[in-house]
Amino acid sequence: MTKLTPIQRLWRLLKLYKPEIRQIYTYALVIGIVNLSLPLGIQAIINYLQTGELSISWILLVTIVLVGITAAGLLQVLQLRIVENIQQDIFARSAFEFAFRLPQIKPRELDSQHAPELANRFFDTMTIQKGLPKLLIDLSVSSFQIIFGIILLSVYSIYFIALGLFLGFALFLLVKITGRIGLETSIKESKYKYNLAHWLEEIGRVRRTFHLSQNQSFHLNKSDDITVDYITSRESHFRVLLDQFKSFIGFKVFIAAGILVVGGLLVFNQQMNIGQFVAAEIVIILIINSVEKLVSVWDNVYDVLTAFEKIGFVTDMELQDSAGKSKINKNGPCSIKLKNATFHYSTDNEPIIDNFNSEIPIQSRVVLTGKTGSGKSTLLQILAGIINLDKGEISINDIPYDHLDRKSLHQNLGVVLASNQIFEGTLRENILVGRQISDEKLMGLMTKLEMNDFLKSNSKGLDLILDSGGRRTPRCIIQKIHLARAICHNPGLLLMEDPLVNIPKEERKSIIKFLTDKAHQWTLVVITDEDDWIANSTQIIKL
Ligand SMILES: Nc1ncnc2c1ncn2[C@@H]1O[C@H](COP(=O)(O)OP(=O)(O)OP(=O)(O)O)[C@@H](O)[C@H]1O
Known part of the structure; x- marks a missing residue:
């Protein structure tokens, strides 16, 4: 341009x-x-x-x-x-x-x-x-x-x-x-x-x-x-x-x-x-x-x-294009294929992801591991359609990402990133980010994530105002808000980056059980090296 x-x-x-x-x-x-x-x-x-x-x-x-x-x-x-x-x-x-x-x-x-x-x-x-x-x-x-x-x-x-x-x-x-x-x-x-x-x-x-x-x-x-x-x-x-x-x-x-x-x-x-x-x-x-x-x-x-x-x-900065016209079903199950996937950052000469191949069937519970800097977060962003491959192909439900309507992907996606994503707004706004979900359903989800004590401890409930970055909110609650945000719309694909590191050990087990439960039809990919996740996984991808 x-x-x-x-x-x-x-x-x-x-x-x-x-x-x-x-x-x-x-x-x-x-x-x-x-x-x-x-x-x-x-x-x-x-x-x-x-x-x-x-x-x-x-x-x-x-x-x-x-x-x-x-x-x-x-x-x-x-x-x-x-x-x-x-x-x-x-x-x-x-x-x-x-x-x-x-x-x-x-x-x-x-x-x-x-x-x-x-x-x-x-x-x-x-x-x-x-x-x-x-x-x-x-x-x-x-x-x-x-x-x-x-x-x-x-x-x-x-x-x-x-x-x-x-x-x-x-x-x-x-x-x-x-x-x-x-x-x-x-x-x-x-x-x-x-x-x-x-x-x-x-x-x-x-x-x-x-x-x-x-x-x-x-x-x-x-x-x-x-x-x-x-x-x-x-x-x-x-x-x-x-x-x-x-x-x-x-x-x-x-x-x-x-x-x-x-x-x-x-x-x-x-x-x-x-x-x-x-x-x-x-x-x-x-x-x-x-x-x-x-x-x-x-x-x-x-x-x-x-x-x-x-x-x-x-x-002048280029915007992500919505790419193709093919849509995936809302809340539908997702399978993913990566064929010779290659990606490098503009500041690096060497590719971070180099000729990578993998298949993730629907309803998989995938643990993504590897040493630090091996490209786990990068791969997660590729799966989320945030960054595009230099070479090779990635497809979801056999639709290549190049032909995929990104909006339909984002509607069917739940993501927990490692970075703090709390913005100034109410607790409800922070979880829903504009989605239309009833308070009743939301409260049910928060019970599953063991957030009731926190809700009871403040008089404003879902209307509690959070600071930018959740400065006055316990780290464990911040992580649960991220989780609630990712799953409140029952997505078909759930991508998570060390989602429970700040949550007390005794609570982690039940949350992992809940997230990996077969009742949920989502395909789950989680970056972690924790044994509890590995024990509940159906597939491990090592980078
Ligand atoms: N936006 C970026 N621009 C340039 N280089 C980047 C960017 N993000 C990550 N990298 C580099 O890419 C490599 C892979 O990073 P990535 O975060 O994907 O690895 P990771 O396996 O998730 O690491 P960790 O386990 O330490 O979080 C690292 O060397 C990192 O410095």
Whole structure:
């Protein structure tokens, strides 16, 4: 997939809001024209005043100028409303994009990434939200103001056209020369900002370790290193901004000098009256203010483009495809075949699973063993359809995984992973994860898993709120929640990674008996080296 540039990403987003942006720009155009009514009105008013008479025309002109200013203000209010709608929409889009994508990203994409850290990039949605009004309103209003101002000035004198052209060309050069380097330095600065946020999260995650080894100041030194990198790159970016600002001061002086000299000479030579001179001065001030706005918006342009780059890193990650159309029956029994299965991680050259063959009949009770690092967890993820083989074939009920509708596989699958999978939510939510199962059935299952004492010990029952990672929940209960989650929907295939290590020995036997009972039609594959599991197994696979 070809990687989009930040500017292409910006265009792609703006295209979604074409009608709204067209409205914003139409209003900007009208505002640009209406704003010129001020200098023109003042010019006419001065001319009238010079006649020494107060007339109806004078009152009419003052009224027109005031109506013009009010109309421009009202149009700006409308612009703000449209931009606010776009901002809210961007937030909602981004929230769903992240929530949808994070669980679906191909494991290969995450081989060298820490998935929770990727969520930090969501905060750049706010940078886009905040930057967009400046980009859409300030940029449009300022640009039209400059264009119309120069057109109006050119009516007064041909010299002003030259001045306008010079200004336009100089601005173009400024953007061309400093734009790319500005974006590069901004992206670099942002990289260190994320590195630091990630490191601070790591300190928070293992805070006890750092608390106990505070004397070593290791965490402070590392924070210091990243902060120095950030400040150095921020300084380079700031220098680009500063260069742009300095160039602007040069333009400002040049333009002011030009208009004062040219305007003054035109008045002396009676090619321009005082009213026109004052009007031209006001137009110039409007132009200079607009240029100033453009320069200050530029910082936002970098921020917004950088934010697109950062968010794009996540949204570019490939998602797991649903693959084929063949479905397996919900709650139906499952047999599995592996033929010359081969897999290697992108960070390793050697395959972890190399030409592996195996057959697992329906209702098997399989124990998966092998020394550490032999690839047991990897094989479990292959069986679950989480990671795809490089070579060879894996099939379930004789349907190759390539042709299998992954959704139907996941509906018929129960998985217990070794890692903690408790999220912040109620006990019920943690077990069901969106499945529709009655409380009565759930309570029956929890009795089987000997969780009644725990349920009785808290007054909230299934509505008990668990912390992220189940910080205040006993490890034994966490493991039982994982188990309940895996079997509550009576799957056809049950894959488990050391599912009972934290459960007291005396309870393990009865849970193993329950899980391996012939009454359950699931096919069970468990990574373990415990004798009780082996004693109840029908097949042992050694890696
Ligand atoms: N996401 C990954 N990216 C790169 N290498 C990985 C990844 N996950 C595992 N590995 C490597 O693959 C090898 C097999 O890992 P795996 O976890 O499958 O083995 P295991 O038999 O389950 O080990 P253990 O019994 O210690 O849990 C190890 O060398 C491990 O370092």
